[in-house]
Amino acid sequence: MGDYLVLIVSSMLINNITLAQYLGICPFIGTSKKMETATGMAGAVVFVMTLAAIITWCIDTYLLKTLGIEFLRTIAFILVIASLVQFVEMFLKKSIPALYAGLGIFLPLITTNCAVMGVCLINIQEEYKFLEALTASISYALGFGLALILFAGVRERVVLGRVPRPLQDTSIGLVTAGMLALAFIGFKGLV
């Protein structure tokens, strides 16, 4: 049980997918201008990342490793994740239209998201068991959501500040992200 707690903390905070491993910067910058879109994106990421991690873990363990063709991992994962997102989109549209409308544009945006891909690959690299992989990916996703929502909150306030013209918008956003990352480094050594 303790192991899982450590795993959660380390995936969510210490090795935060965005602020410590620098993955998924594109949606991090792109959808953090408004709190509303940030929360939408966070929800979509939790959903997709968990599903993708489980499926890719199964494919890796039961197909790639058995057949001894691990070198095809990346290409296989890309294919699987892309199809999965498409599949989920269709499923939601038919069965849970409300959720589909809520996630809106973010679902297809995640199709080719490096954070999702990264989590899937980390799961394999760290040789997690199924439950560990599941826990880790949920934590990573929550970590991404946490970072995104924090960042959106900061950015909404930065807009009110006096920012030199050349640094406005994305530039100051990246500076802010850097400082947030510095703050997250503080979690190093927690475990």
Add this chain to the structure above:
Amino acid sequence: MIEAILFTLGLGGACGVALSVASRIFYVYEDPRIAKVENLLAGANCGGCGYTGCSAAAEAVVSKEVPPNVCILVGPENVAEIAAIMGSEAGTAEPCKSYNNCQGGERATDRFIYQGLNRCSAVNALYGGKRDCSIGCLGFGDCVYACKFNALRIGPNGYPVVDKDKCVGCGACERVCPKSIIEVRTMSQRLLHLNTQDDPLSPCQQTCPAEIDIPRYVDQIRHGEYESAVDTIRERNPLLLACGRVCPHPCEEYCRRAIEDTESVSINQLKRFVADMEMNSGRRLRISRAPDTGKRVAVIGGGPAGLSCAYFLRRVGHSVNIFEAMPGLGGMLRYGIPEYRLPKAVLDWEIQGILNLGIEYHTNVKMGVDFELGSLVGAGFDAIFMGVGAWKDYKLNIPGEDLNGCYTGINFLSRIGNQEKIYTGRRAAVSGGGNTAIDCARTLIRLGLEKVYVVYRRTRKEMPANEVEIDAAEHEGVEFLYLANPSRVLGDDDGNVAGLEYINMELGEPDASGRRRPVPVEGSETVLDVDMIVTAIGQSTDTTFCTKGTRMEELNITRWGTIDVDSDTCRSNVPYIFAAGDGATGPALVVDAIGGGRRAARAIDLFLKGKEVKPEPRALLSKSHIQESLFNSVPGVQKSKRAGMPELPVKQRIANFVEVDQAIAEPDALAEATRCLTCCRLCYDPDKPRHVA
């Protein structure tokens, strides 16, 4: 190696099969046009259109929520193709444009000096604003930053200026503006907007029943932009030639200049000046109009209210048919206002301009006689506007009123207006103190009568007629008998009028209307030697169209005999019947009817588009004023003289019906326009050297 190839193929195949199976199982019927439209959109998912992504925008286009040109990135070819898919013509949709409502700029004083803040949103969030004016532009240009198309810049006066050619109407500026100063609207939305407590309005603009943007058009005149000035007036008032002549300009009562200066700006003369300018140029300005909506409205009555309602409905794209009981359109403008105040040729020119928008009309047809509600509904009209006016003259109810030579005001004027030959005597008495009475008296003078009296039961101070009209009548030789109430009409043996007996009155206690009630003085009867009497003591609405046994019977009529409508929406108790003008309010000004017509057009538009017909929140309806905009003193204003009204000399004018009041000359108009302080809620420009264009 062979495993790897097989695995890749297998995985690819499996994904493909899974997806195709999924797309069958989870198939949701979608209009095939959505996919087609989506292919034509930019695919950038930029959100500039206001929808979350291109597919959402495509859905909105197909459900006709938004026009084919919703995407701000694609060019006209794609818009044309999308329009073709939707089966509508390209360019039919009305473009949204950004408008800056605040012209104040740096004129309102700053409440605080800010250090360090450089965004409107920041200033607004911390202190609720920078300026004294509660709604004014903060001038830091959040809208300029928000605009992705470089269509906005901060102008020399410190407020944003919109470049209409670059603006795509994406709405980004409106979303960031914390003061609702920048608004993205279609022409239709602007045409039908009612002034509210929260708008940047000058006192005159709040007062005008037609809600014309007065400071804007006066400013345009000052800069020599006469055509723009005409357009500005036409956004609110289609009858500018008529109003420029007959309007008693309530706006001038609230002119801020008049607080310090002896006289207000001559707003109405300026309106007449530009309106005449257009007419005399012989070229009609183009009036833009929204694409057809396919809805049809019947307008009963072609008077000012009906014409105004028809004009606005036509401009927002509905098709309109006017049904008029008299031989010509114009209502009271044609039949109630004499030629010397509003020449028929001028009125014809103006009405033709409105009809040119594509309005059909039928004259000599009266509701309840030639057609009724059922036939309109049967003919497929979606809504009905009643602008029936108040054409039934009140009677004096005194003995002898039916003798030959007795007329009633509107009846008399309309017969003259219709160029009927009627019996006139040598000496006439007009009873009443309103504008109709004065019109009758001045008309009688022009018909060549020896002597014309106006008999009024109160004093000149209480007379409801316009001051200038009373003056003009006095100049023309009309004799006024105040505190005199007709009591009996004397007749001769042939049944003709031989005299009018009146009783002197004295003023007693004030009555409900605040005017002192006249009380008869016993035994003071006097006989006036006249052989013609015109009674002009007010009118009511002729409601004979409420035919028994039809839906019309259900129409609520007030106890004053007017159609009972909601004052904000002009809607009656029958959901598709709307009414405005004298028929709904009782006798009032032309400009009231024009404003009412527009108000009704707004409600009818809501009704036809299937929206809830509700009043505009916090609308002023020119009944109330924004308190903070009413000043006691206006520092910095230098006194200046108002342009005089050129008029024909009395001798020339009383012999015929030639128009009395003339338009002011261009230099006078320009000088008069510079007297305007270009007010807004709080801002105004006190006198400073200005260049006259």
